[in-house]
Amino acid sequence: MIDVKNITKIYKTGDIEFQALRGVSFTIKDGEFVAIMGPSGSGKSTLMHILGCLDTPTAGTYFLDGKDVSTLSDDELADVRREKIGFVFQSFNLLPRTTVLRNTMLPLMYSGIDEEERKKKAVKALTATGMTDSHYHHLSNQLSGGQIQRVAISRALVNDPSLILADEPTGNLDTKTGDIVLGTFQKLNEELGRTIILITHEPDVAEHADRIIYIRDGQIVEDGRAHSKRKARHHA
Ligand SMILES: Nc1ncnc2c1ncn2[C@@H]1O[C@H](COP(=O)(O)OP(=O)(O)OP(=O)(O)O)[C@@H](O)[C@H]1O
Ligand SMILES: [Mg+2]
Structure with a gap:
């Protein structure tokens, strides 16, 4: 599904150049659940923006x-995002x-899907993250931090993305x-075969993935299997 080769990203701020990614290569297969870990400023969000077709590599x-x-x-990039990709x-x-x-x-705004159907899909995505209808008409400033996060995830699921x-x-x-x-992520991955790439600082969270890619100073320093918690749970 994903094949990146030798990707670099240079940000220019005035006269100053900063190389956020320095030659990153990997492949990710359909249906993989991958965690990306690394210190603050190592290039994780930069990489995600490129993988999500929001930005292009240098x-x-x-x-x-x-x-x-x-x-x-x-x-065309916007079409790819709308059809295939969900973002949190x-x-x-x-x-x-x-x-x-x-x-x-x-995310369904320009999809050509009518309003009733868009609502139905939104309700389904909200239900998947445990948001109940008592909150559907709350504004974002009337939500708790965790609820905001769950709405953001629901929004990522609403177009039924493969990635x-x-x-x-x-x-x-x-x-x-x-x-x-x-x-929710695990279910999407295991039951529907969705490909998931999750950035996290928490080893505990990363262990839910099949594979962990470690990035430091814009380079991959390690790429290997996680001691997957869910596998352990399955065999228990
Ligand atoms: N638009 C930009 N212009 C200039 N520099 C940028 C820009 N976006 C990011 N950077 C720089 O690129 C580096 C990588 O940023 P990035 O956001 O990818 O880090 P990150 O790994 O996601 O960090 P965090 O864990 O703190 O979210 C940082 O040093 C950051 O300052
Ligand atoms: Mg980041």
């Missing part, structure tokens, strides 16, 4: 489902003064809410 190639994404126009951003990016239901429906990219989705959650969120 050099290197990125094939998504056999297609060279670096050759696509902005419009580090800052969650919910629209203020907008209800839970509307925030969740957002889900989540940046610190359980960052500030209590254990119980964090478990609901991780359980």
Whole structure:
């Protein structure tokens, strides 16, 4: 599904250049659950933005489902995102003064799906993260941190994406809410075969994945199997 080769990313701020990614290569197969770990500033979000077709690498190639994404126009990239990718951003990016239901429906805006159907899909995605209908008409500033996080995840699921990219989705959650969120990802991965790439600082969270990629100073320093908790649980 994903094949990146020798990707670099250079940010320019005025005259200053900063190399956030320095030659990153890996492949991720359909249906894999991968965690990306690394210190703050190591390039994780930068990598996620490139994998999510939100940004392009300075050099290197990125094939998504056999297609060279670096050759696509902005419009074509937007099509790829709408059809294939669900995002949970580090800052969650919910629209203020907008209800839970509307925030969740957002990725379907230009999909050509009618309003009733968009609502149905939003309700399904909200149910999957444990959000109940008592909150559907709350505005984002009337929600707890954990609820904001769950709405952000619901929004990522609403277009039924084959690839889900989540940046610190359980960052500030209590254990119980964090478990609901991780359980949602696991279910999507195991039952529906969705590919999941999850950025996290917490080894405990990373252990829910099949594979962990460690990144430091814009380079991969380790890439291997996780001592998957769920595998252990399955055999228990
Ligand atoms: N738009 C930008 N312009 C300039 N520099 C940037 C930009 N975005 C990120 N950087 C720099 O690139 C480096 C990698 O940033 P990135 O956001 O990918 O880190 P991260 O691994 O996600 O960190 P964190 O764990 O704190 O979220 C950082 O040093 C950051 O300052
Ligand atoms: Mg980040």
